[in-house]
Amino acid sequence: MNALIESFYLDVKIQRLEHWKKRSVTDIIYDISKQTGIKVYFFDYQSELNNLGGEWRIFLNQKQNKAKIWQDFGRQFGVYISYQLLIKGNRTDEMKDFFYHFCVPTFLLNELMVMPSFKNKEKEKEWLIGEIARVFHVEYQFAKTRLGLYLQSF
Known part of the structure; x- marks a missing residue:
């Protein structure tokens, strides 16, 4: 899964944390949607994924904050990718x-975790969670869950 996710980011020229930090969530959403051919629309209702007439679309609730929009995109995009894998027999x-892995990619989280400011704060879990939330534009609870998944992998 991590290799698949990394490939999406490499395709939109996000190879390092510095590339991530230069882009807005909206730009990343549009770039990934363009690269994968799935259309994205912002509207005033609950976020959803649908396939009408053989064309996939993600609708994102624009009334939410950027973190929630980004998380919703990751969730809907994950459903889309799962469906594509399933029909291919995977x-x-x-x-x-x-x-969680898509919104806070492991290859970028690895880079963040070895930065000097992070190494010095290893034992301050609340600070780590807050920084992950800030850097990756996700909500605090989302960042907490993602950090837990990350730490389980070791």
């Missing part, structure tokens, strides 16, 4: 946490 078991 297993989708590992996809249940896709949106």
Whole structure:
């Protein structure tokens, strides 16, 4: 799953944390949607994924804050990717946490975690969670869950 996610980011020229920090969430959403051919629309209702007439679309609730929009995009995009894998006969078991890994990509989180400011704060979990939320434009609870998934991998 991590290799798949990393490939999406590499395709939109996000290879390092410095590239991530230069882009807005909206720009990343549009770039990924353009690269994958899935259309994205912002509207005033609950976020959803649909397939009408064979064309996939993600509708994102624009009344939410940027963190929630980004998380919703990750969730809907994960459902889309799971469906694509399923119809190709691939297993989708590992996809249940896709949106956590997509919104806070492991390869970028690895880079963040070795920065001097992070190494010095290893024991201050609340600070780490707050920084992950800030850097990756996600909500605090989302960042907390993602950090837990990240630490479980070691």
